[in-house]
Amino acid sequence: EQQEKWVPRAVNMEIIGTYAQTELGHGTFLRGLETTATYDPNTEEFVLNSPTLTAYKWWPGGLAHTANHCVVVAQLHSKGVNHGVHPFIVQIRDEDTHMPLPGVKVGEIGPKLSFSTANNGFLGFDNFRVPRDSMLMKNAQVLKDGTYVKSRLSKLTYGTMVFIRVMIVTDMAYYLSVGATIAIRYSAVRHQSKPKENEPEPQILDYVTQQHKLFIALASSHAFRVTGQWLWTTFVRVNKALTSGNADTLPELHAVACCLKAVTTRDAASMVEACRMSCGGHGYMTSSYLPILYGITTAACTYEGENTVLLLQTARSLVKAWQKGSKGKPLSPTEAYLMDKSPVPKWENTLDGIIAGFRRVSAGKVQDCVSKIDKLVKMGTSYEDAWNQTSVRLVAASEAHSRAVILATFRAEVSRAAAALSPPLARVLHQLVHLYTVYWALERVGDLLLYTSIAERDVQELQQQYEDLLQKIRPNTVGLVDAFDLRDEILNSTLGAYDGRVYERLMEEALKSPLNAEPVNQSFHKYLKPFMQGKL
Numbered sequence: 001e002q003q004e005k006w007v008p009r010a011v012n013m014e015i016i017g018t019y020a021q022t023e024l025g026h027g028t029f030l031r032g033l034e035t036t037a038t039y040d041p042n043t044e045e046f047v048l049n050s051p052t053l054t055a056y057k058w059w060p061g062g063l064a065h066t067a068n069h070c071v072v073v074a075q076l077h078s079k080g081v082n083h084g085v086h087p088f089i090v091q092i093r094d095e096d097t098h099m100p101l102p103g104v105k106v107g108e109i110g111p112k113l114s115f116s117t118a119n120n121g122f123l124g125f126d127n128f129r130v131p132r133d134s135m136l137m138k139n140a141q142v143l144k145d146g147t148y149v150k151s152r153l154s155k156l157t158y159g160t161m162v163f164i165r166v167m168i169v170t171d172m173a174y175y176l177s178v179g180a181t182i183a184i185r186y187s188a189v190r191h192q193s194k195p196k197e198n199e200p201e202p203q204i205l206d207y208v209t210q211q212h213k214l215f216i217a218l219a220s221s222h223a224f225r226v227t228g229q230w231l232w233t234t235f236v237r238v239n240k241a242l243t244s245g246n247a248d249t250l251p252e253l254h255a256v257a258c259c260l261k262a263v264t265t266r267d268a269a270s271m272v273e274a275c276r277m278s279c280g281g282h283g284y285m286t287s288s289y290l291p292i293l294y295g296i297t298t299a300a301c302t303y304e305g306e307n308t309v310l311l312l313q314t315a316r317s318l319v320k321a322w323q324k325g326s327k328g329k330p331l332s333p334t335e336a337y338l339m340d341k342s343p344v345p346k347w348e349n350t351l352d353g354i355i356a357g358f359r360r361v362s363a364g365k366v367q368d369c370v371s372k373i374d375k376l377v378k379m380g381t382s383y384e385d386a387w388n389q390t391s392v393r394l395v396a397a398s399e400a401h402s403r404a405v406i407l408a409t410f411r412a413e414v415s416r417a418a419a420a421l422s423p424p425l426a427r428v429l430h431q432l433v434h435l436y437t438v439y440w441a442l443e444r445v446g447d448l449l450l451y452t453s454i455a456e457r458d459v460q461e462l463q464q465q466y467e468d469l470l471q472k473i474r475p476n477t478v479g480l481v482d483a484f485d486l487r488d489e490i491l492n493s494t495l496g497a498y499d500g501r502v503y504e505r506l507m508e509e510a511l512k513s514p515l516n517a518e519p520v521n522q523s524f525h526k527y528l529k530p531f532m533q534g535k536l
């Protein structure tokens, strides 16, 4: 009945909430969170407290001035025992006056790289009392007398984060579609330089280097949308099983959500930055929207699980899978390829050949990590230290695994959908799959040379395939970004507007600057003139 109590009020916006988990002192290590929720059986209340400055919640979006409630993650104490972190729904502001309630200290954390519209806040409690039903009791409960009933699966507390990580993959597809639309439309309008003296300045979109910077962002948007859809379907299936008490598939979902969130956010941030830089000085204008878009995508590398930490979570799963598989036990579908002990096949410059190659790279890297850890432990190093000394390789193995998942999913889903598409559209989408796959083979050619039978002539041929694909995709590029159908109001960009009037829009935006309100700014009289007259 907790859902009946809270959900309708949240849906009709009586309750505006945020997720208050991260503290000044801890964001990654959740078991180290310091906020306490101590049960008082005499009053059937929890007492929330921030015992130290580092216990203050810090970062939650909207916490400073928007939210009047929040989900607080705190260490649950009852009958003198600490039962670990649990979620509580807590009212922090009066619903009429919006004043912070007594015992609640809340405020704004200050300017950030981007996301300036989100008032991220801090929150401290001074022995703040909330009723027992504030504890979200879907998984674990505290009875009236303070008896703690543990959850059938402790990690269900972390479930919210899996959900958001799954959503983030699709978010990155969207952000890349915005960046690609702005940069490709601008590159169609911008003319620059004279490679041929007797011809007009060409569109910068015709420079192959410009195509190399931008087409991967366009292809990645589709790859992440397709992968995000597959991941969502997987999430729904796992969640359904969880509801009927079966948690067998949760570890696989957690592992694949971690590495996909990490790789898609890192790619989105670096590719949006490439979009910004491909637009020259005008890409550096806030009015282009590209700097803001960069700030948004780079934040995603940190929030909802810092990328390195998440890649190491997936590596933990890959190492466990290797150890399980080596004992002949079955592996999850996404990790089953790790046990492919067949001899390394002759390299093929095909999509299937490259996908198989990335699986070989991932399996090879995992095997190298396991051997290094085993060797260090045999020499007397603790497992934790051996893990840490191998962690650079573990992150690389996790990335290779993630790339193999994205490549295979993108190819399979587009091939499946192609049957229902017109031949010209199917051909263009296959070109994007081909470009994405060959791009990453060239980006990771060192790994492929280490773990597969790819030879130098294969690499030369792949480079030529890649350049041919840039040429094939060029005529459809503007059509492909128009197909994202992003309205000008959403793009919010002087460079990406549908009508292509970039110079008029840049000037219109410039003239809105308050610094253009008068021809001589007061700073001349206050500072420049006295300085020039030697009076400062």
Ligand SMILES: CCCCCCCC/C=C\CCCCCCCC(=O)SCCNC(=O)CCNC(=O)[C@H](O)C(C)(C)COP(=O)(O)OP(=O)(O)OC[C@H]1O[C@@H](n2cnc3c(N)ncnc32)[C@H](O)[C@@H]1OP(=O)(O)O
Pocket: 019, 021, 022, 027, 028, 029, 030, 031, 061, 155, 158, 159, 161, 162, 164, 170, 171, 174, 250, 251, 254, 302, 303, 304, 305, 306, 309, 313, 316, 320
């Ligand atoms: C479509 C267009 C849309 C456009 C617009 C969209 C709008 C978007 C706009 C703006 C969005 C802005 C949104 C911002 C949102 C940000 C919010 C936040 O940031 S909330 C804070 C996030 N914080 C973290 O994620 C902490 C990360 N840390 C952790 O998760 C843990 O501390 C961890 C996992 C690193 C370590 O936790 P240990 O120490 O308790 O666990 P260990 O010992 O490593 O593992 C124990 C076992 O638990 C499993 N495990 C760990 N986490 C799990 C999980 N989540 N689910 C299932 N199992 C898990 C592991 O696999 C492991 O299993 P075995 O023991 O190996 O079998």
Ligand SMILES: Cc1cc2nc3c(=O)[nH]c(=O)nc-3n(C[C@H](O)[C@H](O)[C@H](O)COP(=O)(O)OP(=O)(O)OC[C@H]3O[C@@H](n4cnc5c(N)ncnc54)[C@H](O)[C@@H]3O)c2cc1C
Pocket: 018, 019, 020, 021, 022, 025, 026, 027, 028, 029, 058, 059, 060, 061, 115, 120, 299, 302, 303, 304, 305, 306, 307, 308, 309, 312
């Ligand atoms: C824009 C934005 C919005 C946010 N919104 C929210 C929100 O709404 N609610 C909320 O609760 N939080 C929110 N956060 C906080 C976010 O979840 C944390 O910043 C994130 O979990 C990282 O934790 P941290 O900041 O403590 O970094 P740390 O964990 O201190 O990481 C710092 C460095 O240490 C490394 N490191 C840490 N642990 C390990 C390890 N075990 N192995 C190897 N390296 C390690 C990391 O890789 C990183 O390089 C937001 C953050 C941002 C930037």
